[in-house]
Amino acid sequence: MVEKKIGMAVYRRDLSPVLAIFRLVPEPGSAFPEYAAGQYIALRREHCRLTKKIARPDGRFEYIPDLDENGNQKRGAVTHSYSISSAPYETREHGYLEFYVILQMHETGVPGRLTESLFQLDPLEDNKIVYYSRIAGEFTLERRAKGFRNVVFVGTGTGLAPFASMIKQLDYEAARGEPTKTRFTLFHTNRGVQELGYHNELTAIQNAKRFDFVYVPTISRPAAHDHHHDDVGKGRANNILRSVFGMPSKEVELLAEARSRGENVAEMEQAVQRLVPAQLPPHVSANQLRERMTPEDTVILTCGNPDLMIDIAKVGEANGIRVEREEW
Ligand SMILES: Cc1cc2nc3c(=O)[nH]c(=O)nc-3n(C[C@H](O)[C@H](O)[C@H](O)COP(=O)(O)OP(=O)(O)OC[C@H]3O[C@@H](n4cnc5c(N)ncnc54)[C@H](O)[C@@H]3O)c2cc1C
Numbered sequence: 001m002v003e004k005k006i007g008m009a010v011y012r013r014d015l016s017p018v019l020a021i022f023r024l025v026p027e028p029g030s031a032f033p034e035y036a037a038g039q040y041i042a043l044r045r046e047h048c049r050l051t052k053k054i055a056r057p058d059g060r061f062e063y064i065p066d067l068d069e070n071g072n073q074k075r076g077a078v079t080h081s082y083s084i085s086s087a088p089y090e091t092r093e094h095g096y097l098e099f100y101v102i103l104q105m106h107e108t109g110v111p112g113r114l115t116e117s118l119f120q121l122d123p124l125e126d127n128k129i130v131y132y133s134r135i136a137g138e139f140t141l142e143r144r145a146k147g148f149r150n151v152v153f154v155g156t157g158t159g160l161a162p163f164a165s166m167i168k169q170l171d172y173e174a175a176r177g178e179p180t181k182t183r184f185t186l187f188h189t190n191r192g193v194q195e196l197g198y199h200n201e202l203t204a205i206q207n208a209k210r211f212d213f214v215y216v217p218t219i220s221r222p223a224a225h226d227h228h229h230d231d232v233g234k235g236r237a238n239n240i241l242r243s244v245f246g247m248p249s250k251e252v253e254l255l256a257e258a259r260s261r262g263e264n265v266a267e268m269e270q271a272v273q274r275l276v277p278a279q280l281p282p283h284v285s286a287n288q289l290r291e292r293m294t295p296e297d298t299v300i301l302t303c304g305n306p307d308l309m310i311d312i313a314k315v316g317e318a319n320g321i322r323v324e325r326e327e328w
């Protein structure tokens with residue numbers, strides 16, 4: 001039976017004002033259920049600021065703060081699923097679950113209900129998180145990647161979470177004399193270097209060479225202070241993948257298609273001008289990466305931004321490679 005339990009956030013590391021890694025320990029006297037890397041759990045906070053859906057004059061919907069008769073935003077419980085970014089061995093050894101979470105922001109500037117509350121967490125004071133005692137999900141290596149010689153992970157933003165769990169677990173197993181024979185490649189993009197969660201850990205795992213793992217971190221909005229990180233490439237994960245296969249960026253492709261249809265392309269031209277061109281980190285070449293993505297024995301697992309996942313699936317299809325997505 002699934003039970004509602006009250007855990008405690010015992011650790012929080014802010015990677016930016018809108019991105020954090022935090023650890024949750026279970027209700028006193030209990031332990032989290034066993035899980036496989038790639039699975040998720042439902043978390044809940046009780047006093048979230050609630051929103052309501054309204055129709056805009058153009059027929060589209062938006063969510064705005066839900067106010068009571070005194071003009072105060074109503075409060076209530078909100079529950080959502082979160083992929084677990086700790087490895088199963090870490091939970092077994094230390095008891096906690098770890099998460100890599102972004103503060104949701106609606107177009108209107110209203111923060112997401114649960115993440116706003118999670119970002120108020122303070123390990124010393126306001127640290128209670130309700131969770132459900134069931135860990136679920138089919139986005140695991142067993143279910144999505146069994147039998148493939150090459151497994152390619154493409155994580156955008158916090159979509160890294162399930163892959164961080166998998167890579168840490170594989171490294172742990174390799175260190176204990178059970179190295180996988182599968183070749184793993186991880187593409188991860190976030191805005192800046194500080195936001196590349198698990199960057200040092202993943203780099204260390206790659207360099208330790210306990211199993212065949214190549215890590216391809218890139219940033220999509222490089223700032224001046226990012227330039228001294230010469231182990232990180234540039235561009236969004238979908239465009240990096242496109243560049244490996246010699247395909248144009250998504251934005252350039254959309255512009256060409258719109259031009260051929262004779263459409264107004266002013267906005268698309270601006271998007272192409274703003275584009276950060278795809279550039280791989282110096283330790284890998286497109287040739288090396290292509291060699292690790294032979295269509296007949298490769299599967300791409302992707303997680304994160306839904307639009308980018310659609311494009312990644314398109315790249316996979318264009319190159320005859322199977323793609324598996326985690327739907328958030
Ligand atoms: C399997 C799974 C794993 C996930 N893992 C992660 C993870 O590791 N890290 C991570 O950062 N996120 C993850 N997510 C996303 C996460 O579950 C939440 O959706 C996200 O954090 C936003 O929650 P929120 O309450 O802050 O935003 P919300 O307030 O729920 O807003 C999110 C969207 O919901 C809609 N919405 C807003 N208000 C309402 C309302 N009143 N009623 C109905 N809909 C509304 C809007 O479309 C809005 O854009 C995962 C999702 C799934 C399904």
